[in-house]
Amino acid sequence: MRHPLHGRRCGNGLLLRFDAAGLGLVDPGEPKTAPVRVDFSARAIQRRSRDSLRRQNLLRALADCEAVLDATAGLGRDAFLMASAGKRVMMLERHFVVHALLADGLRRAGEDSDLAPIISRLSLEQADFLDWQARRRFDAVYLDPMFPKPEKRARSKKEMAFLQRLVNQAESSRDSRDSAASELLPRALGLARARVVVKRPSREGWMNDSKPDFSYRGRLSRFDVYLARTVD
DSSP: OOOTTTTOEEETTEEEEEETTEEEEEOTTOTTSOOBOOOTTSHHHHHHHHSOGGGSHHHHHHTTOOEEEETTOTTSHHHHHHHHTTOEEEEEEOSHHHHHHHHHHHHHHHTSTTTHHHHTTEEEEEOOTTTOOOSSOEEEEEEOOOOOOHHHHTTSSHHHHHHHHHHHHHOSOHHHHHHHHHHHHHHHHHHEEEEEEEEEETTSOOGGGOOOSEEEEOSSEEEEEEEOOOOO
């Protein structure tokens, strides 16, 4: 079987390659570096999905919200954890490469009898949240925007470095990134029936300098919760 994006060049030297393990993002100049791919059977995410889910800060922040919009899905790990806890999650991912990696990971996981019930609670669209025509509201909207400062965060992990290179290729300037980021929270608050949850690095400031109603803080990440002020 051949993937239609196999061999597709993505800019900044990156390439999509399809093999028996699925679709992966590679740098041909780094042949010893493993591809970045979505694998929901990987040991790390499986451990997180089994380890006291309800005590994890992400799930504490979402509380009893059942229908969640993950507006900036990325590689889908947080959405998978939400679905593992029984939530129904609509995922949006705007970048075609990241969307393709995520779609391929969902396809492979859906063929695994152990993972299929979780995957059935996940749906995916390729769309920019700020342009997406929502057909309904959600109990919660989740935001994990990838607007990292390259000099501080992109080198921390291989996959983050690759994804940052994609973002830098797609975004024309820092001003455009900052402008887009500032629109995310108001848009999310307009679609959430109960709350918006924003994932931030633990020591980074609030989104839009807007103080949340409360937060759940871990060593590396913080989940800021903004309660919706409108009702249906």
